[in-house]
Amino acid sequence: MFNRIEVKPAYRVVCETIEAQIVAGSLRPGDLLPTETQLADSFGLTRHTVREGLRQLEESGLVGRAAGRRLAVKVPDHAELAPRATQILRMQGVTFRELWEASMLLEPESARGAAGQITAQHLIALEANLAAMEAALNAGRSIIALDVEFHALLAAIAANKALMLAREPVSQLFFPALKQLFDHPRTRDTGPRRLIEAHRRIVDALRVRDSVTAEQWMRRHMQDFRRGYDVCGLDTDQPLPASFV
Amino acid sequence: MFNRIEVKPAYRVVCETIEAQIVAGSLRPGDLLPTETQLADSFGLTRHTVREGLRQLEESGLVGRAAGRRLAVKVPDHAELAPRATQILRMQGVTFRELWEASMLLEPESARGAAGQITAQHLIALEANLAAMEAALNAGRSIIALDVEFHALLAAIAANKALMLAREPVSQLFFPALKQLFDHPRTRDTGPRRLIEAHRRIVDALRVRDSVTAEQWMRRHMQDFRRGYDVCGLDTDQPLPASFV
């Protein structure tokens, strides 16, 4: 009968009210919010209180500074969400196995989907990535960042928004976790070569829109990672060390 | 050469500084933050400026009110992130097809994983869900919420944090999208029955830890959804209507 009453601070109400207006559609992406003073007047609050609400709204990604100083409604981007998701996974002590199992699902599907959508434009980007990797390898620089980029490229080509959202945080953790591999004597020399080889094969398959082969090579590629982890004697059930930031 | 210069407001620096302390580990989950006045003194800012930073930190999920009023560092929960991810997908105009393709990957894996981890405790929860569904159906109430819950239960049982994070936002959109189906004359009568039947089969398979059958039935279950959508003449490539809130 009498449900739990919770008093929300005014700034929270401000945030929720504006958010509600946005999802309801009365404020559309691109629209400028009223000025802080106007909002304060409307709500019958001080500018300070309104500002605290706006700070939360800002962090939620629903508003941002489009052109000038004024806050504008925008469509939040999944690129903003990914780092936060990554952070959650790390702080919750996600294990290599969990990441690997997720990647084992998401990446092959990403490759498969890319085969159906790929354009000449995309191929150029992929080739550029491969070339950059070769160069980095020869120069003795790390290829991890380029690896992450490669997989992100594939996902972007596949153009499934749900998949991209799901994939990104996992990839942000999984691939950097492989840094250990490339530093390890057992895999330092062969690892990067095998990686580039797999990427090469995937691109070749995509060029001829061969989704089956692309998917197969991606799966092999993922299994390679897993095997490398084992070969190096690393425990797949341990939480990832915090150093992967 | 000359990169974009961005001057960050002080409240933003406050937020980032504290966040850095948390990820660096000098502030651990459970620790209380200093009081607003102390922070203001340390930073050499006004209490209000500090508060704006704290509001952002709060929204980011890294701090929260644990016991009393004081803010405490906490491990962010993926349950907080899911609604935001859902929002992003919806605002970006995600289509039924995208959601379905993602679910077609994630849900069967979820069922498969659950088979390996399930306990008597879990089975009780699943049975309770099934019973509640039967009851809801007989009473003519909607079973959508219970369906979402069923799939969330499976994911929780499978206990893969990366998978749960990936799955949740998709499920929050995908299953409610099926409301149309259960309102449509073509599937109104048979749909819910088939749904419960599939859930039943999955639970039965899980009870005997038969991961293959569980996964198969889940896949069939998903394909059923898709077929229903087609049968009702709905366009799978249209963005979901905004009414799924």
Add this chain to the structure above:
DNA sequence: AATGTTGTATTGTTCAACAAACGCTCCTGC
């Protein structure tokens, strides 16, 4: 046309308070 200048609107920040809620200690009554 490109570069200064001015003016105004809006955000960022400060200072000085006060109200309300919480946690704590200490005190009372049994």
Add this chain to the structure above:
DNA sequence: GCAGGAGCGTTTGTTGAACAATACAACATT
């Protein structure tokens, strides 16, 4: 001895009136 209040200090939530800094636009200058 201890359960239950009464007070008290601490901390957050909120207000008010300012001022500084910046961005934008319109205009003047060269």
